[in-house]
Amino acid sequence: MDDDQAAPEHTRRPTIKDVADRAGVTKATVSKYLNRAHGYAMAASTRERIRAAIQELDFEPSPLARGLTRSATSTIGLVVADIRSQFYPDLVASIQAAAEAAGYTLVLGSSGDDPHRELDIVRSMAHRRVDGVVLVAVRSESDNIDYLRRRGIQIVLASRDLPELVADTVVVDSLAGGRAATRHLVSLGHRRLAHVAGEATVKPFADRRRGFELETAGLGAEVPVAVAQSSIEGGRAAALRLLDVGSPPTGIFFASDTMALGGLMACADLGLRVPDDVSIVGFDNVTVGQLPGIGLTTIDSDAVRVGELATELLLKRIPAPRDADPAPTLITRPAVLVERTSAARPRA
The missing domain is CATH 1.10.260.40 (lambda repressor-like DNA-binding domains)
Structure with a gap:
């Protein structure tokens, strides 16, 4: 041959x-x-x-073969609300780095802020036999948490919490952050204020709105609130509704930096200058907000440290016997105001 x-x-x-x-x-x-x-x-x-x-x-x-021999796959799931949001890159990167440093592979799912899709993603991760899941996209309901628990999968909540402490949770203090952002605008002399709020089913957004309401309760006038999706377009549309009126607010607190970026666009649409005509404060301290020409005053959500701590908590729980799990832990990071150029004293 x-x-x-x-x-x-x-x-x-x-x-x-x-x-x-x-x-x-x-x-x-x-x-x-x-x-x-x-x-x-x-x-x-x-x-x-x-x-x-x-x-x-x-x-x-083969991760699956290894999982069959020791009932584990060295895989961690991460579920976020919308990967397109400006908030998630730092959080995802910190969780991935911490997981890989410990020998784990990260599987990422983005729910698009849809609770039904979120549950589908959680089910898919359970079928992949992940050892644990970091949930960032949780809403007030906890069906996904119950589903994972019934399958013996460990859970940690990062950057979002629930009304009750049902799992290890790492968050920034959204109530204090909402108060600090609003207090900053009031201290600059703003009296016509408004808030662009996130959906009430997301507890951090509800806490930020509550902080705003507490700080504006003594202004002696009705303070408008517009609810929007946490997206650039959502913030833009909400800001247009608030600003395109006879006596618009001079200061607006946005529940997320992503929405605040939409607010900057709305001001440009209406020919308003920031901060000369309108002062804007966001929440998250996303990277793009630090760029020259944007200079977004904001509350730092401490995304990198929150991601690291959440991963550490999860890795501690994964090897523990399921019948010996300690009570859930809550870690609350302080809310820190980051002053830049998007907020200033109102014009006389």
């Missing part, structure tokens, strides 16, 4: 046994190496031999 007619060489994916043979160790030792995120001790020389064997053989462990 000539070369052109020679049968192709048989190839197959390398297995744990191949890695063990190459490294001169047992399959159990290779398995411990692959599951090192769970605390298995191993000599540095043994670890290096296994690492070299994996690299030489181009071995890729």
